[in-house]
Amino acid sequence: MSKHRWPKASRRNFLKGAGFVGAAAAVTPSVVANAMPAAQSEKLIAAPPGPRQIAAETMPPPHDPVNQTSSGGDFMTDVLNSLGIEYMAINCASSYRGLHEAIINHGDNKPEIITCVHEDIAAHMAQGYAKIEGKPLAMACHGTVGLQHAVMAMYNAWCDRVPIIVFGGNIMEADKRAPGAEWVHSAVDIGQLVRDFTKWDDQPASLQHFAESTARAYKIATTPPMGPVFIALDAELQENPLSNAESLRIPKFEQVIPPQGDSAALGEAAKMLVEAQNPLIVCDRVARTPTGMAHLVDLAETLQCGVIDYAGRMNFPSRHPLNQSFNRTLIGQADVILAIEMNDLWGAVNSFSDRIARQSRPATKPGAKIITLGVRDLYLKSNYQDFGRWQDVDLDIAGDGEASLPLLTEAAKQLMDDGRKAVYAARGKKLAAAHLAMVERSKTNATIGWDASPITTARVCAEVYDQIKDEDWSLVGTTIGLSWPHRLWDFRKRYQWNGVSGGGGVGYNLPASLGAALANKKHSRFTVAFGGDGDFMYNPGTLWTAAHHKIPILYIVQNNRAYHQEYMYLTAMAVRHGRGVDRMDIGTTLREPNIDYATVARGMGVHGEGPITEPNDLGPALARAVAVVKSGEPAVVDIVTDPR
C-alpha cells in the first residue's frame, strides 16, 4: 500500500486519516506561519502552542482497530433466523457485505444464501416461494442500484398481495462513505423508490431498531392483505463491532391472527345465499393455507352453488362438480353473488369492449345482489391503480376470506331445512352435469390441430400432464390465457397452483417458478411450469441459479416466437385503422434469428430439450426431461407452439 494511505486501512480509515491531517493543519498556525515570507511573519503575534497542539504536531495519529470479534451483522443474522426465514435470495453487493458475511460465518449460511444473477430474479423468486410455502423469504440488494432492478418484481408482489421482505444496503452517514461508488450507492431515503407499492418500510438507525423493525416488517408483510416490505440496511450497523451486545434483544414474534368478518354480517350474507334461487361464488385469492380450499368446498357444497374461480390462488378443485370456472354465463343468471377476495370485482361482473368508445355494461342480471368478503381493499395506495374500478355492492364484509368462511358456512347450515336441501340437490346435479359437459367438450376441442406443427398448446398441456400425473406435482407458472391445464388436469391440492404475476410485469414467470420450486424442493414435490419465450428472455440467468442450487423444475417454454399478446393488440389497431395488417410482426416477434432456448439452458448448466417442432417428438423429449427433474436437477423443454 502506498505510504500516502497511511494509516493503513480500509476505505473508512483512509477517510479518517485524511480528516485527521486536515484537522491538524487547521490548528497549527506555526506551521502556516513558517511557510510565510519573513516580512509578513514578523508582524504576526502568535500564541505559543499548548500541550494538545504540541501533541497533535508531534505524535503519530491514533491507530484504527483492524480486527473485531463481533459485528452488527451477527445480531442481524440472529434476528432473521428468529423469524424462521429459510433463505435469502441475493445478488451480492458491498452495501450489505457485513450482513452477507455474517450470515455465512456467524449463521453458518442460515438463512441459506441463494445466489441470483439479477435482483429482479431474487425478488421474483421470493414471490413464487411465498405463494407455495406460505411464508416469506428475504431478498437483499444494493439499496440504490440493486433496488432499482428489483422494483418490477416488488410491484408484481404488491399487486399479487404476496409477502416478500427486501433488504437494501445503504451508508447513512455521509462522512463514512468512500469516494466514488459509495456515494452513488447511497441515498437519504432509499425506501422512497418503492413506497408506492410496499406496505411498510424503514431505515433502522441502531441494531435494536433493526430488530424491532424487521419483526414489524415481517408481521406487516404477512398480515392480510399481504404485501412486500422494505428495510434499509446501514453499512455501519452491519459491519462494526457490537458495542452494546448485552442490551440488545431479539423481539418475541407472534403472527397476527387474520380477522374474521363480523358475525352478524356473515349471518346476513348466509341468509341471502340460502334464500337465493341461483347463488354463485366468485373468488380469486382466497386460499392462504391448506385449509382454505376445504373451507370453500364446504360452503359451495352446503349451498350446492357454482364456483367461478379466477385462480389467483389454488382455491377450488378443478374437477369438483361445482367448479363452473369455464361457464361464466352463470354471472348473468345469478341472483346473489358472493365475491370472496376478488382482485377485480368490477371486471368480473361487467363486460367491457376494447373498442373506440370503450363501452361497458353490467354482466349481472337486474336486481342481482352482490356480497363481498375480503381484505383486498383494506390497504390501498393512491398512485398505482391496481385496485380497479369501483363496483356497487349490497353487503360489504371486511374480513379475511379464508378465516371467515367457517363462520359463514356454519350460519348457512343453521338456516337449511329439508325442503331447501331437495332444491339444492337438484341445483347441484344440474351444475355437475354442466361441469362434466365442459370437461368432455374441452377434450374434444383439444383434438383440433392435434398433429399440427407448430404444436397446439392443448397438445402440449395434455402431453405434459401425461408425464407428471402420477407425481406429486405442482404447477407454478403459466402463459397468458393458457387455460388448458385447468380444463384438462385434476387440481386438488393447495400447492398444485399458485396464480400469476399480479402486476403483469414480464419476467415474472421463470424466476417466480424457480422460487416456487425452491419451496417445493424440501417437500419432494415435482415442480412444473409453463412460460412464454418473451418472459424467458427477461431473466434467462434464472437457470444458472437453478443449476447452481440444484433446484428441480420442469420448465416448458411455450415458444411462439413473439410477444404474442402485443402482436394481437397491434393487429387490432391496424384493423381498426384499416391499414397494414400484414406488417404486425414488426416489433412484436422474436425471429431472425430464432432463439434456441435449450441451448441457452445448456449454457447455464441446465438440461435442455428442443426446440421441439414435431408433435410426435414431444412425448419422448418430455420423458427425458422428467427423468432429469426426478433426479433432482432442472430441465428446460423448448416447444415451438401455435400462439395460443
Place this chain on the structure above:
Amino acid sequence: MIRSRRFAFTALATAVLSATALAEAPAQVSPQGDAANGKQIYLRDACFTCHGRSGQGGVYRGPAPILARTALPFDGFRELLRDPPGDMPAYSEAVLSDKDIADIYAFLDSLPGPRSPKDIRVLNN
C-alpha cells in the same frame, strides 16, 4: 408470450360456449372460395394469432372462438368479420375484400376440425 394489459386467467369461460354457438348454426350455401389462398390470407392478416393455425381457437382479451369447420353460414361469417361483437376487431373492405373472406371461409371449411378424444390416449387420463 406474454405482455398484456389484461393478462392471464381472465374471461376464458365463454370460449367453449362461443365455439359451440358457431358450430350449431345452420349450414347454408356459400360462395366458391379458394382454400389455398384463404390459408395465405388467414396467416398473413393475423387471423391465426387469435384463432390458431388449425382454427382451434385461442385467447385474445377473452376467448377467441374455434373456427375450424365452422358451421356458420357464409353471410353470418362475413357479418361477424365486418361488425363483430366484443373485442374482435372489425375487418373493413379496405383490409379484407368479400373475395378474401370467401377464401378464408373455404380454408376454414377445409380444416379437419375436432375428432374423438377417445382415440387419443393422453386425453383420457
